[in-house]
Amino acid sequence: MTISVAVSGATGYAGGEVLRLLTAHPDVQIGAVAAHSKAGQRLGDLQPHLHELADRVLTDSSVESLAGHDVVFLALPHGASGEIAAQLPAETVVIDAAADHRLESARAWQQFYGSEHAGTWPYGLPEMIVDPSGTRQRSRLEGQSRIAVPGCYPTGSQLALAPAVAAGAVEPTDIVIVAASGTSGAGKSLKPHLLGSEVMGNMTAYGVGGVHRHTPEIEQGLGWASGGKQVTVSFTPTLAPMPRGILTTATARLTGDVSAAAVRELYLEAYADEAFVHVLPEGQIPTTKATVGSNHVQLQVVVDERAGRLIMVAALDNLTKGTAGGALQSMNIALGLPEQAGLTQQGVAP
Amino acid sequence: MTISVAVSGATGYAGGEVLRLLTAHPDVQIGAVAAHSKAGQRLGDLQPHLHELADRVLTDSSVESLAGHDVVFLALPHGASGEIAAQLPAETVVIDAAADHRLESARAWQQFYGSEHAGTWPYGLPEMIVDPSGTRQRSRLEGQSRIAVPGCYPTGSQLALAPAVAAGAVEPTDIVIVAASGTSGAGKSLKPHLLGSEVMGNMTAYGVGGVHRHTPEIEQGLGWASGGKQVTVSFTPTLAPMPRGILTTATARLTGDVSAAAVRELYLEAYADEAFVHVLPEGQIPTTKATVGSNHVQLQVVVDERAGRLIMVAALDNLTKGTAGGALQSMNIALGLPEQAGLTQQGVAP
C-alpha cells in the first residue's frame, strides 16, 4: 500500500520535520511540497538537510496543489488551517499541526487565541490516558480523517501528569509545570530575541502568569483524565539555548490516596506497552538529548515526601514527538498502518 | 586603604571568578593565589582568561600561605573550609564560598551533607529580607570576620521569594521552585555528564524529589523572612546548555491577604534602594544573559489569578552574584568599604 502525502508549510521547522520523517516511511510517496511565499523555489535552498528532496520545487499552498493526495499535513501558522481543511475532500486525511482544532471550548479558544474557533478534531496523542478507567486516546483516532496534532508542551505535560491525575493520586487544582523548550518551538520567525547571539548562553521565561496558549490545552487533556474534575495548571514556559527538545518539570500535590510505591507502579503500568514512552529505571533522569530526532519520550516520576508533592520529569523532541512524529503516528493509526511505521529512528546523541 | 587578599581554590571556577573580580577592586592587592594539587604551576595555564595574573605561580593552600592577609577567600570543595578557617586568626576576614557554614541546623547539615556540621557563620546575602518587618541581612554582616557565601540557587530563590513570604502574601508551605543552571555551577569536576558533547543541546534535571542540598538552605532563609513559620519548598534544579547563569522560576500559592497590585508594589519597594537587584518594568522578563559577569539580579513578579499563584522569575550569574560577586559584596560590607566596590561591571551581552 502506497499512500500519497502532501505537506503544506514545507519551509518551516514543523513542515521540514514532517518531510524528514516521511522520507523514512516505508508506505509513503511524497507528493506536493507546498509553501506560501516560497513557491517556485528549490527545497534544497530552504531545507538543506533534506538531501533526498533537495531538487523538489515548492508548489503554492492552494487547495488545488494539496487535493488529490491521500493525506495532507498542514504545518501552517495558527489560524490558517480551518479554511483550507474545509475545502479538502472529507475522505482526505488531514493532519493539522497547528492549534486550530485542538480545543473543545470555543470560549477558551477565543480567550487565548483571540479569533473565531474553527472547530474540534480528534486529538492526536495516542498514548494519553483520557479517563479514570485508563482508556487511551489511540482508540479515538482509528479511521479518522481529521486529526489535531497536540502542542509540543502539552504532549510532554499530559503524558507526564495524566496517569497520576486519572488515578486521583494528585490534586488536579495544585499542579505546577515549568518547561524548557529549544528555540525551534518558536518557529522560523525573525524576531530579535530568537537571534543566535541572543539565545546562546541564555535562559529566559515567557508567557509568565498563566497566559501561554498551551495552558487551556493541558487543562483540557487532564480534565479528560480526571473524569471531568476541575483542573488548574500553573504553567511557565522557558526558552533554553538549544535548537530542539523540551524538558518538562511537573509537580502536583499528592492527595495521599495512593502510596508512594503505588504511584510509581501506576506509571510503569500506564506505559508498559507503549513503544515511544519510557518510564526510566529509578535514578535515571530524562535528558532531552536522548530524544533528539526521535519519537521517543523519557519519563521519570519521584515522590517528594518532604514537600508532599509528586515530581514528574519528561523529555522529548518538540519537533518530533512534539509535532511531526506525533502527526505521523496519528496518521498511521488513522489509516490502520503499523503505529511505528516511519518512526523507528533512535535519538541522535551526542 | 589597601587590603591584602588571599584566594584558596584558585584553579576552580569559583576561585577564578573571585580573582577576576578582585583585579577590578580598587582597594585590593592580590596576595597568595593558592591551589591544592596545582601548586607550583603558572596561573595562566589554568585560568587563561586572567591575563593580568597569568604569570602568578600557585602556592599551596596551607594555612601558612593564607595567613598574613587581611582577607582570605575559601573556594574549596564542601567540607574543607572548617579546618582551615579554624586555624586562621580571628581578625582575618574569612569568606567561605562553600556550603560548610551556611546552615544553622546541624541536623539539616547532617541529613543533606552527611558529615559533621562545622558551625554557622553570618549569611552573605545583604539584600535579603530576613524578618517580617523588612530587616535586611546587610546589617548582620557589618564588622564580621567570618561570612558564609550563599549557594547560587538559594541566592536567586530567596531574593525572589522573601518579600512575598515576609509580607504573608503567599503560603510558605506551597512553594515550588524550578531553576535552570549553567554548567559552571557543577564546577570543574571531570564527570561524563558534564562533557561538552553531553551538555550542548541538552536539558536535564537532577536532584529530583527534594534531595538537592540547597533545599534546606532556601527553607532556612525563607523561614527567617516568614518570622519563624514552617516553610516547605519543592525544589527541582535543572542543567541548561550554557556555561553561566541561573534562571529561577518560583511559584507560590497566594494567600489572598495581599492584592495583586500590592504584591508587585511589595517587590518594587523591597528592592528600590538596592544597586544590584532590579525589579523589571511590567512585561519585561529576566534573562540570564543580561547578568553574565555582573553582580546584578533581574527579577519579575506576576500574579496568575487563574491558578491562584504568584510567579517570580529571577536571573543572575551563578558565579558572580551567585558566588564570587556576593562574596566580594559581603567583604565590602564587613570591612566598611563601599558595597559596590569592584562590582561595577555591567552584564556581558550578547
Next chain:
Amino acid sequence: MTISVAVSGATGYAGGEVLRLLTAHPDVQIGAVAAHSKAGQRLGDLQPHLHELADRVLTDSSVESLAGHDVVFLALPHGASGEIAAQLPAETVVIDAAADHRLESARAWQQFYGSEHAGTWPYGLPEMIVDPSGTRQRSRLEGQSRIAVPGCYPTGSQLALAPAVAAGAVEPTDIVIVAASGTSGAGKSLKPHLLGSEVMGNMTAYGVGGVHRHTPEIEQGLGWASGGKQVTVSFTPTLAPMPRGILTTATARLTGDVSAAAVRELYLEAYADEAFVHVLPEGQIPTTKATVGSNHVQLQVVVDERAGRLIMVAALDNLTKGTAGGALQSMNIALGLPEQAGLTQQGVAP
C-alpha cells in the same frame, strides 16, 4: 539475508553511532554489544538515546564475545584493534573505526602514533578518487573482509581535494586545510578542556604546526589521487562549540592548467553519481547542521582568482559519514548489499 553484527566499544560515541545506524539497517541483527570496563551494565544507562536497545546488557569485549558474527565493528581506542582482529576468523568482516590499519607507511605510523604498525587494510572511503584516471576506492572494497574506516577529518579533506588533485588543477605541495570539529570527535575522555563549561562559547585550535595524526592520512589519500606525486598538506584542526560536525575549509594554489569553469565541472562530474556527496549549487555554502545524523556530505568549490587559489568547503557529521556511516557503507559494499542500506536518514535540522 540477515547479517549478525557485533559491536565492540559500544559505550563510546563511535560505537553508539554504529549501533544507532544498525538499528535502522534492514538486513542486520545486532548481536553482541561489547564494552571493556562496563561489561554487565545496561546499555540504556550509558547510551540513553538508543531506546530500542536500552535493556541490552553489555558483554565483555573478548574475542569469544565477538566471534560467531558475520560482521564485527571495532570502535576501540587507537592501538587496540590489531590484536583482536588477528584473532577473529579471516572470513569475519572486521570494520575498524580506529586508525590502526589506515596508513600504508609504517614509518608514518611510527612517527605520528609512536607504536608498532599493525598493517594496512583497504581504506573505507568509497567515493574517493584514488588515481588520476578517476578510479574510485569503492572498487577496492568489494568482497573485502578487513576494512579501515577513515578518520573524520580525512573523510572531508580528501573528498574535498581529491578531484582537483587528480586532475592536476592544484599544486599538491601548496595545500592548506583548516577544519572545525564538534567535540564528539574527541570522544568521551574526561579531559578538562572538553567540559561543557569550557567548550561552550569557545573556539580553539589544537595540533598546531602539522602534528595532528590525520595529516599523513590526508597526504596518503591525496598521493593516490595525484598518481604518486609528493603531497604536502598544512593541516590545522580547531574545536568548535557543537557536539557534531566538521566544516573543512581547504585551499590550494591553482596550477592554471585547468580553467575556473572547468574546475567546478570537475567536481560536478566527480560526484554526479554519488548518493552521499553533494556539490551544492553555486552560491550555496555547506553547513554542518544539514548533515547531522546523516551520511551526507555537502561540498562547495570556488575559484579565488585574486589569490590564485581554489577554495573547497565541505560539511559532514564526524560521527556519521566521518565514522559510523562510512563504516556501514563500507560493510554494505564488502558484503554486496545495496550501498545505501541503513543510511537513508536525512540530516536532523534545525
Next chain:
Amino acid sequence: MTISVAVSGATGYAGGEVLRLLTAHPDVQIGAVAAHSKAGQRLGDLQPHLHELADRVLTDSSVESLAGHDVVFLALPHGASGEIAAQLPAETVVIDAAADHRLESARAWQQFYGSEHAGTWPYGLPEMIVDPSGTRQRSRLEGQSRIAVPGCYPTGSQLALAPAVAAGAVEPTDIVIVAASGTSGAGKSLKPHLLGSEVMGNMTAYGVGGVHRHTPEIEQGLGWASGGKQVTVSFTPTLAPMPRGILTTATARLTGDVSAAAVRELYLEAYADEAFVHVLPEGQIPTTKATVGSNHVQLQVVVDERAGRLIMVAALDNLTKGTAGGALQSMNIALGLPEQAGLTQQGVAP
C-alpha cells in the same frame, strides 16, 4: 579630567559594547545615547545588560544630539558615518566603528563596498607594526580627532601576521587565513541564517572565494608592514556557534630568511611591551573564551617545517578588542589618557 561622550547606534551590538566599556572608564561621562529608529525608548528594554543605564532614554541620532560632546562614537551601518562626521566640529574626537574610513584605496572601497569612498582616517590598531622597521600604529593616533576602528577580522589577522611580514619571514603573496567568528559579528540584523535554531550546533563558511570586505583591509595593513610589497591574502570567514569571539588561523609560506627559532623571538619581542597582546608560552593555544569581554588578544606562532609554513593562531573578542575596546583604546591615545583606561577587565570565563 572628565570627558563627555556620545554614542550613536546604541541599540546594536557594537554600540552596546561601547556603552558597557564606557561605564567602566574612570574619566568618562556618558552623554547622548542615540539610536535611529528606537529614539524615545528606554535603553533597558533594548540592552538589558546595561543595568546602570537602564533608565536612559534614547535620543535620535541627529548631529544636534551628538554635537557638544568631547567624543562621539559612531556605531552605525557601513556607509552612514561619512555624512554625520562631516557635520561634527573638527575638534570633536570622532571614532567610527564602521568600515567607512578604513581603506586608503578608493578603488578597493568601490570594489568591495560598492559606494562612494568617504575618505581615510587614521587606523585604530595601536599595537600593529606598520613598517619593516617596527613602527607602531600607536604613534599615528596621538592627538587625532578622527579615527577609523579596524574590522574585527583584520584586528586578529593583522596582529597575527604583521611581525612575520615586516621581518620578511613569510611570502606576502602566499598567505591563507581561515577565521571563525561568533554571531555577534553579523550584528542584530534579522536574517534567517542568524536565528538561534540555525546557528546552534552549526558551522558554516561565507564570503567564500576572497570576496569578504575585510580582505582588502587585511592586505592594506600587511602592505604597510611589508614596506609596500604586494600582499595577497586568501581569506575565508566562518560562522561559529557562539555569540562572541574570533579565532584566526593564519598560515604563510616561510621564506627561509628567518630561522624557526628567530620567528618565535620576533613575536615575543614585537608584543613584549603590549598590555593587550599576549604571545602565549610554547604549547599553550589561544582560546576565544579567555578573551570574552576583555580587550586582550592571545597569540601563538608555530613553525610547520614539514609544510614549510608558519602557523599563527589568534583569539580575541570581536566586540571588545575587535570593535569597542579597540575604539576606546584609540580614544585614550588620541586624548592622551592612559591607554588602558576603562579596559582593565579580564576575560569572562568559563
